[in-house]
Amino acid sequence: MSWQDELRNGIRTAEQLAPLLHWTPEETARRAEIVERFPMLITPYYLSLVDTEDPDDPIGKMCIPSLAEFKEGGSFDTSGEADNTKLEGLQHKYAQTVLLLSTNQCAMYCRHCFRKRLVGLSEEELNKRVDEVVAYVREHREITNVLISGGDAFLNPNHILERYLRELTAIDHLDFIRFGSRTPVTLPERIYGDREFLDLFAKYAQQKSLWVVTQFNHPRELTEQTRQAVRALIERGVLVRNQTVLLRGVNDNGETLGTLLSGLTRMGVVPYYIFQCRPVTGVRERFQVPLGEGIRIVDNAKSRQNGFGKAVRYAMSHPRGKIEIVCQGAGGETLFKFHQSKDPADSARAFTVKLKPTDAWLDDGLQSGL
Ligand code: SF4
Secondary structure, three states: OOHHHHHHOOEOOHHHHHHHHOOOHHHHHHHHHHHHHOOOOEOHHHHOOOOOOOOOOHHHHHHOOOHHHHOOOOEOOOOOOOOOEEEOOEEOOOOOEEEEEOOOOOOOOOOOOOOOOOOOOOOOOOOOOHHHHHHHHHHOOOOOEEEEEOOOHHHOOHHHHHHHHHHHHOOOOOOEEEEEOOHHHHOOHHHHOOHHHHHHHHHHHOOOEEEEEEOOOOHHHOOHHHHHHHHHHHHOOOEEEEEEEEOOOOOOOHHHHHHHHHHHHHHOOEEEEEEEOOOEOOOHHHHOOOHHHHHHHHHHHHHOOOHHHHOOEEEEEEOOEEEEEEEEOOOOEEEEEEEEEOOHHHOOOEEEEEOOOOOOOOOHHHOOOO
16 A cells, blocks of 8 residues: 555544444444544555554553543643744744744654644645745754654655755755654654655765654554664665654553663664653643653663663753753752753753652743752
8 A cells, every 4th residue: 555545545434443442332432522623644554553342552642632631721822932932833932943833744643742733634834835934944044954754754745845845955154944743653664665755864964964764652653663663764865863752551561662662772762862752732631641650650661771771851842941860869859951042041040849759841830950
């Protein structure tokens, strides 16, 4: 099946899932209400990884809508994206990096997505003017890299990807270009099955360093097809890095997370960040792990790694910057350090906060250290 057919045949309605998951008509109707609010799309490939007989299946948890998504609380913009938007769809939070919302489409709508406000829904925040983006990057010589995100950057058609590649690789002050895509995990055919796409990346990787940042969250996502996708990128000179989200019921134990990290390094994908799940509306209640517990899980997972696996950082994307969650003392005293900061005064600053066992984010109630 081509990747376009995979997408066309994707599961989009609660009614399609109901017979597989043995939902009653009432359960199906409730799920349909959720899908109305937060769209669902599961590729046949990704669905084949789900154990449909296990209601707590970690792979299923990432793609199957749950009634917990109705829970209020949290926010739809947990890292201040609106404040960092300089042009439609272009965010400039850190001096060296711009981030582009290039599409609202994904191959799968992850139930834990932190851009739930827009994926599969609104096109309002997207960039529709490549020329404006290119002009902005040209004018701002402090920018050394562009992250093309979304949605999923690889859901853009090849001619749009080529436009970005052609224009951005020609800008001298850029060191590299990154693409944020979960297709290696959810639709690997998009990569290994599209010769034109691979030729494009092979061509432009000769001119500028190109990176794909993806998101594997569970060892069962590391399949022969994903290996094929990653290999196809690496063979074309494209570097692949992984950002995992720490998720309750998916990878919230040292053994599972450790197996994932070592599987990634074995595949040639260096794990880069383990992100604290953000307090997003419809996500927080179902997926967040408290910070103290998160530290213990990550330490346990890292203790099972070689040097590459150990280099991963446990971090949160906070409105103030990317904050590393370093370690915790017996009384809950927790050390944090700015890894990236919006305000240069915060650069590399370390601070401590005394956390309660249930604290899962540095929000207004926990500002003492910030
Ligand atoms: S692929 Fe990324 S942007 Fe798309 S739904 Fe999943 S987490 Fe969100």
